[in-house]
Structure formats: structure tokens, C-alpha cells
Amino acid sequence: MALYVQKFGGTSVGSVERIKAVAEKVKRFRDDGHQIVVVVSAMSGETNRLIDLASQINDEPTPREMDMLVSTGEQVTISLLAMALHKLGVAATSYTGAQVGIQTDSAHTKARIQRIETDDLRADLDDGQVVVVAGFQGVDEDGNITTLGRGGSDTTGVALAAALNADECQIYTDVDGVYTTDPRVCTKARRLESITVEEMLELASLGSKVLQIRAVEFAGKYNVALRVLSSFEDGPGTLIVADTDEEEDSMEEPLISGIAFTANEAKLTLLNTPDVPGVASRILGPIADANIEVDMIVQNVAPVGDYTDFTFTVAKGDYKQTMRILQEQVIPALGGGELRGDDNIAKVSLVGVGMRSHAGVASKMFRVLADENINIRMVSTSEIKISVVIDEKHMELAVRALHRAFGLDKSDIEAEE
């Protein structure tokens, strides 16, 4: 007998029929003797419907009232799923975030879980009940309903799994696992049997939107075994494991696990800026003040004189505002500098714990891209990731070439399946 926390997203509970299908799936695990906690999101479309109602009334609703409003979405789903389980003869009880005792801070619309009270949950589980919990929501110490932000149901699932010391947290979604890269761009993308938390974090933050990054962080921090599976077809999915010890790496460990990419960034460069102390913070300070997030940062000292070149990327949506801040505030404050910008770029990243112990990943990556006549505009590296910025038009070509070169392609036998 195992204890599973199973999380079903909005698409998986998006209709009466799908809720019934989820109940069937839960019943199969229950019939096998397992204890089950189910975490559900709002039915797909419902949260947007509620947000739309709010926007017709007040273009700047207070976060507290938004949480009060949108938290009804999951409350509808938990009651409907409990009813569907009852219909199948499965004992089940639904709980809102507040009822289950998911205590959060008071940061409405982006609250963080502080603790979960598990006594009642455990009593229900020991009593043979399936416990159905509203994802995405909690309650602060004053009894106000809070939400964890969109997609926060994953976090609820992992946090419950950690608090209950569950055997596995299963995240059911509309894909059947984590892939080496996006199958829509590279038809030879393969589903990974497993991936480390660290790799998953790099992939998630780089645009593979299978799981919420906070949920993965949580899973790593509390050592929760996390599995991504399809709601709609049976299969093993992808297990997200705690970092394996390097010593245990097998020889067959691939150099890299996946390739992430995004065309949603823009690049800005300040050339010939006076190289005064603290220049980086004087450039990025006004940008942070405007709540613009900076991703890649590269700084070079110019070959001649006390000048420096400073390049960074931001989300495409922030490009124009960032240009304006640099032109109007930063350059005058620094006393000089020449501004360049480019929003026709793409970022392509190789991710893999395997590259830790292997030199030469970067040089191989650069050679593969050179062979395709793709110019590299910018490079940044971490222990398990190498990212390059290239022209946007080359993004898909780069992904496919790298996927093949690093041995990630499905074999022909797999491809025919």
C-alpha cells in the first residue's frame, strides 16, 4: 500500500466527462489498495471566466477580493469530483484549502505555503476516504482566503506530498511526460524516463511549461518523488528525481537531458560605457525598479581604455520600456555609452547534469551551430546548462541540429512506433 498525491490540472477536469474519467482513474488506484489524496484545479476556462467578470467591474480589483473570487473555481471542482467518486462507490471527502489547513502568508494572489495541518487528512485516509483538496489556495492567519498564483495547484500537490510523506506526487497533465525538447519543433524528441530536479528547473525556467517551477523547487527541497503523467492515456510518464550523486552516474548517462528554447526575449547592449565601479548595478538598478526581470547578463571589458560593454536580455514585452530607461536615465547618469538593441533573437539552452563531469559540451555545441552557419550572439553557462543567443530565424534549425548531435533523437525503431 502506497500513499499517492495525484494532481489533475484544469484541462484534466475541464468537463463533466473528464471529471468522471478522473474519478475512474482514482478508483483504480484505490482498488489496488493505495491511499489517495487528489488535488484539483478549476475546470479549464473557469478562472478566466471569473477574471473576466472582475475586469468588467473593476480594472484594479484588490488582491484579497480576487482571491475570494477565483478560489471558487477549485471549490466547484472538488465537490464535483467527490460526487463522481461517490457515484463509483468510492468514499471521498472534499476540502477547500482553508479547511484542509493550508496556511499561507498574506501575499494575496501569490501567497506562499507556510505549513499544512495533516491530522484530519490522515484520519480521513486511515478511514479509507479519498481526500479531494482544492489546489492553488490556502488561508492566512487572519482567515482570509489566499491563492498561490496561477498554476499553483502543482505546488499544493507537492506540498501535501511532503507534509504527508507520500510515496509519490503524480502530476497529471495533457502531455505524457517531459521531453528532450518540444516535439512540435523537433519530431524526434523523446520522452525522458527520468530527469533530475535540477535539470527540470533549468528546463522549466527556460520555457518547457510542463510543471510549475515552484512545485519542482518544493519537490527538490522536501525530497518528494514527482512524476509527470498524462491524464488521458496510460503510461509511466517521467519521474523527476532528486539529484543523483555524481559517483553513481552510469557510463551511459547522456551528456545532456534536454534542449530548451525561447523566442520571447530581447537583447540590449550598452557599448563604450565608462568602466566605473558599480557600473552593472547602476545599469540594472533602474530596470529592476521598473519591475523588469533580466535574464542573461554578459559584461566584457572593451579592448581599449576604461570602457566596458554590457549586454543583457529581457522579455520581449519589456523591450521598449527597457530601451527607454537606458536612454533616458542610465546613459545620462553614467555619462556616456552607446545603445544597441535586438528583439529578433532566440535563446537555445542545453541542460544536463551529465555535462558537469564532461568538458567539451560547449565546444561541441558551438561547432554544431557553426556547421549550420548559425552565428552565436551571446553565451552564458551554469553548472548544468549552456545557453546561446542566436538570430530568431535560426532557432528551430539549431534545436534540431543540437538534438541530433547530442544523441537525443529517437531511434528509427522508436520513431515508427
Add this chain to the structure above:
Amino acid sequence: MALYVQKFGGTSVGSVERIKAVAEKVKRFRDDGHQIVVVVSAMSGETNRLIDLASQINDEPTPREMDMLVSTGEQVTISLLAMALHKLGVAATSYTGAQVGIQTDSAHTKARIQRIETDDLRADLDDGQVVVVAGFQGVDEDGNITTLGRGGSDTTGVALAAALNADECQIYTDVDGVYTTDPRVCTKARRLESITVEEMLELASLGSKVLQIRAVEFAGKYNVALRVLSSFEDGPGTLIVADTDEEEDSMEEPLISGIAFTANEAKLTLLNTPDVPGVASRILGPIADANIEVDMIVQNVAPVGDYTDFTFTVAKGDYKQTMRILQEQVIPALGGGELRGDDNIAKVSLVGVGMRSHAGVASKMFRVLADENINIRMVSTSEIKISVVIDEKHMELAVRALHRAFGLDKSDIEAEE
């Protein structure tokens, strides 16, 4: 400065525009310096939408899960109304029934309020906040969400008014007050300036569905001044007052205040039943066991022998089942009796505290009906009510004739307004 509890029903908050209109109305009272607690129902149609979802999943959902489901309806409205008030610059905070501390018993879908914690509410009011409370819902001692049954938002309003010792509980609805009878049947029906709780109870239970009967009972018990007004037009509405002392009745006090009627009952008669001790309970016992509610009851001793005639009415929907119970269980058990039934009947009732001190109301009623050639099938009376059962086809004629004869018609001047 007064403290008002204002309750708005589902029609009054049935759209974004109507929610905004409610906010405007609340703001006007707030601007006049009053303290306001607003109680709202679910947007019209929402509760039915949720019930329909449930019925697609489970034809016998548990009451606990139904309460979990439908209570989201009011939660949506409170947040939207708070947002609408904020938009107008009015400080406001929304609370679910559980948050405000509306403690009920555990009778899901028909729970009764046991107590209300008012400390936090008072603090908010003293802080200048409009408090927006979800009607219809509460929480039991185990933290389960309960509902008071459909229409229970009126009860929430009155209970809050009682707990807060409010100056008035204002029930906003889609009619502009309580009328002498249904204006759709009698065009000369008049709005009453005031009506006693007792009269209102008789009118409500007889089919004038302006207010929930439990809310009126509550108002009488806790001496809450209750006013019915229109959400959509300004006007004084009808004040529902505690019973006036008979000594204070003015000479102009009308004999009766209103005429209620319903065609939704059916009549059953057991003729020539052996008149044994406890015959009434032996007839009605099996009917009560089947959860069928009996309304009027008349028993006559037959002119010859130890036989009795026993007549009563039930809701039309229970007619066939009641016939079956009498035929299959009651008559064999009593050892005799002849069954008659009629579901083409109507009940018409005169209601008024004025009739207490006046003889002759019944005889005048009978004469008016006789003048119209309407046969009376059954009569029952209480201190402030006389009900007759007549053929259904005569119902509207009877209502109009009685309305005129008892001086309830609008004057021609009023009629022309």
C-alpha cells in the same frame, strides 16, 4: 447614523450591471453616514447552473458536497460586489458565511443558524467598512460548509440584523413591496405600507413568495424591523412590523390586509370511516411517514352511526402517492372507508389581524362567493385567517370579488397613477 442590513437577491445581482447598481445604492446610504452590512445571493441562474453540473455527475449527490458546490455562488457575488464598491471609492470587505462566523447545525442543505460572531463585523463597521456577507451559507462546528436551503439569504440578513441589533433589515427584491394580492390576478391590488409579522407569515405560507417564511419568523422572534423594497426603483416598500397591540388598532384598520391563493393543492376525502379513537393519526401517520406535508384538515362526524368523514389537502405533486397510501394502507388498516379525491381545486385565504376583533368576516366572505355562484368545498380558520377551498376554475374570480368586497381595491385615482 443608523445600522442597516441590506439583502439583495439573485435577480438584483444577476449581472455585472446590476451588481454595479447595487454598489451605487449602497454607496448612497453610506454617504448619508449609515453603517451598512450587505447580504447577497448567488447571481441569478448560477445556483441552477451548479446544480445542473452536479446532476450530470451524480443523481444523488451527498448534501455535504452539494453545499460545498452551491456555496461558491454567493462567494462569487460578494467578491464582485466588494470590487464594485471599491471602484466607487467605498471601503468594503467581503466574507463567506464561514469567515463571518455564521455557525449552523450540520443539517446540510437546510441548516439552521445557531449563533453569529459579531466582534469582527463590528470592528469592520466601526472602521468605516461596508461589510459584504455571503447569504444562504454558514459553517458547522466541524468546519463543514453548510447552506440554509434555497432562499436562505433572507434568513442570513435577518439573523445578522438581529445579532448586530440593526435598525432595519432591508430586503431588496424584484417587487416594490407586499401587495394586498397578486397584481397579475387582480389589477387593483395595492402595495401595503406596513403589515404585521403574523399576517406576513400567513401570506407567505399561502403563496405570496416575497419573503422566505423563516426570515419572517426570525424577524418576529428577534423583533427585527424588516422592510421589503425594490432593487430597481426607489420607494418606501412595505415595512413588516411586530404585532400591534389590539388596543391601539385605529378605527380605520382594515378588516383584512391581503388575499392569498394557490392552485397547487389537491384534496382527499375518506368517507364513512369507522370513528375509532385516534382515527386522525391513523390516517395521517402513514402520510407523514412518506414525508408528505398536509395542509388543511377537516373532520366531520357523519350524521348516522359511528362513522366519520375526514378531508385534507396536500401539494398537487403528492396527490397520487397520497391516494395510493390511503387505498393500500390506511383503508385496510381502518377496516373500511370510501376514498374521494380532487386535484382541480384552489385555496383562497383572507388574512388580517383586523379580523380578530370583528365577527362577520367569514359570513361576508361566504356571501360574496355565493353571489358569484362559487361553491365552497372546504373551510378552515385561524385567528387571523380564513381559507376556503373552491373549484380551481373559480380562483381568479373569487380573488377579484373578495378584493373589491373587502375594500382592498385601489381607488380610481390610484389606479390612474
